[in-house]
Amino acid sequence: MLKKSILYFILPTVLLSADLSREVTTELSPSPKLAAALDSLISTPLLRHAHIGAAVYSQKSNTSVYSFNADKSFLPASTMKLFTTAVALQTLGEDFTFQTQVYLHGKSKDGCFTGDLVVKGDGDPTLTWYEGRSDSTSFNRLAAQLKAQGIKKIQGRLIGDDNVFDEQALGWGWGWENELYSYSAPIGGLSVNQNCLGVLVTPAKAVGERCNVRLIPAVRRALIDNRCVTVSDTASAHFQVFRTRGSERITLEGQFPIKHPGDQRTVTVLNPTLHTVDVLRCALTASGIEVDCDIFDIDELYGFHYASYAPFFIHESAPLADIVWEINKNSNNLAAESLLKTLGYELYGRGTAESGVAAIESWCRKNGIPMEGVSLVDGSGLSRKSYLTPDSFIKLLYVMRADSAFYCSLPISGKDGTLSHRLGDATCRGRVHAKTGTLEGVYALSGYIDAVNGEEWIFSLSINQAPSSRARIYDLMNRFCMMLIKTEVQ
The missing domain is CATH 3.40.710.10 (DD-peptidase/beta-lactamase superfamily)
Known part of the structure; x- marks a missing residue:
């Protein structure tokens, strides 16, 4: 009634x-x-x-x-x-802004920096957002500043600090079936590109071959299980992408006609912090800086402290x-x-x-x-x-x-x-x-x-x-x- x-x-x-x-x-x-x-x-x-x-x-x-x-x-x-x-x-x-800070701790000699590069998150959900969601313009500015200091190579560790937030990556009451999709991206104190990864698939040069897969950006951590095949022009195109829960394994299924332009999908990442430093590694490499580093979440490095370091680079977000x-x-x-x-x-x-x-x-x-x-x-x-x-x-x-x-x-x-x-x-x-x-x-x-x-x-x-x-x-x-x-x- x-x-x-x-x-x-x-x-x-x-x-x-x-x-x-x-x-x-x-x-x-x-x-x-x-x-x-x-x-x-x-x-x-x-x-x-x-x-x-x-x-x-x-x-x-x-x-x-x-x-x-x-x-x-x-x-x-x-x-x-x-x-x-x-x-x-x-x-x-x-006018409130987020500030993502980068710290260097080590030594530079003959254009090679040896030591730790630490990216400290401030909870900014917009890192690279306003410059374009599929690139890393903010990190490109960092690369330019490194090169201005004569640094041509970095060897050591790339470390992400996300401790401004807790480790609860998904909201309470979120449906597990939504984890794959961008609207359910994991929450992190250090994030980049909306904590998503682009997956571009195009047909191969011959029918029957596996399709070509390109990650945007070209991070190393993602594991690709490519089951997408190239078919004749008379066939239809269909394509699905999955990320296995609890892992970085991305599975692609479907087919593309040989003359099809291809398609791109977006998939969430598992660990925003490691993804962010992986994207940084890509950006530094693309800028011409040689990177010989392993990547770490600061929580993996027991007893590691850098409070006494001075920030080398600060990225300030757009205003609130x-x-x-x-x-x-x-x-x-x-x-x-x-x-x-x-x-x-x-x-x-x-x-x-x-x-x-x-x-x-x-x-x-x-x-x-x-x-x-x-x-x-x-x-x-x-x-x-x-x-x-x-x-x-x-x-x-x-x-x-x-x-x-x-x-x-x-x-x-x-x-x-x-x-x-x-x-x-x-x-x-x-x-x-x-x-x-x-x-x-x-x-x-x-x-x-x-x-x-x-x-x-x-x-x-x-x-x-x-x-x-x-x-x-x-x-x-x-x-x-x-x-x-x-x-x-x-």
Whole structure:
């Protein structure tokens, strides 16, 4: 049975004078017609087996105007990122940056450096990100600086230090079946290229031969099991890539016609730290520096310390405002999880998800955001153990409306991000600024709507346990937004 809901609309108020206007409070009048329309929409047979919650709030009057199961708990999917990014901006500041430092300890003679090169991570999820996800521009700058010091060869050890974060590489409640995919990339205190590896496959020169495989970048740690064959032009192309759980073994299966241009896939790596120093080795070699080094995670070197070393090279990330833009516009899970652990490290000295969650919960309580029915375990919403309520989203969005970095990070209907292909008609385009969320059976949308009547609505819509197709659910959610956009004062 549907819970009773009601929607109010702002009515014009006659102001007797400019002085008196400060004392006039906006009166609201119910609109049963629209309330009934929204109730009818979310009670459609399409959702008869689903768990649904919705809330609409007037930004101008600071008043709740529609509520349906708004105090109930829902899986938020990627709308969880609204909480992570909001608290990060408010706590760390939009100008906060990550700093990845490189240390040298050893001796140089005749152009050869012998010793340790240590890369110390700061939790930056964007290393090489802004320069291009498949290259290593940041490391190329390091190579240039080494060459400027006359270093032509490095022999010894390349060491990665990821200890700013704990060793929990995957979020609590993440599905093991997703580990292969980039949206479930492992979390690390030292990361590069989104902790993913490109796999490019092209046909060989003769039918029956194994296809050619190229890793991007050409790291050494990955083990390739190539079962992909070249076939005649009359055959179809198909291709799959797998990484064996708990290993760096990558298996390729499929076939490519001999004249096919080939295809590229992305696969996650097992160990972000070792992958990062492996990518560094590739970048140094490509720059012309000879590298005769083994690679290590600092945890493998018992008793190794370098606190007294001076940093040789520092890479500074883009400011937090830019990182939040990427997280919310394009729903970047790795960046959101890194931000969660960074909150824990910066506030409590512990780079763990638990400490990050504690930071979010503390900020929410201080800002009056209702936490009843809320349970948080990750920063991206990929977990099925995090729960939020529409009411908690409404309050968060109300508190954050004045934060321009937060508002500008939200996808815009018909224009960019995950809303670029939704609500793009002339009336709706550009009027919805909201974060999307999608998991299997889970759909969510929370943000702001600029109505044609001049009102700005804050809204949150959550649908869980929805067995219907994604396209049909998206259409229903779009219609929910359209009703609010096109509503006229009655």
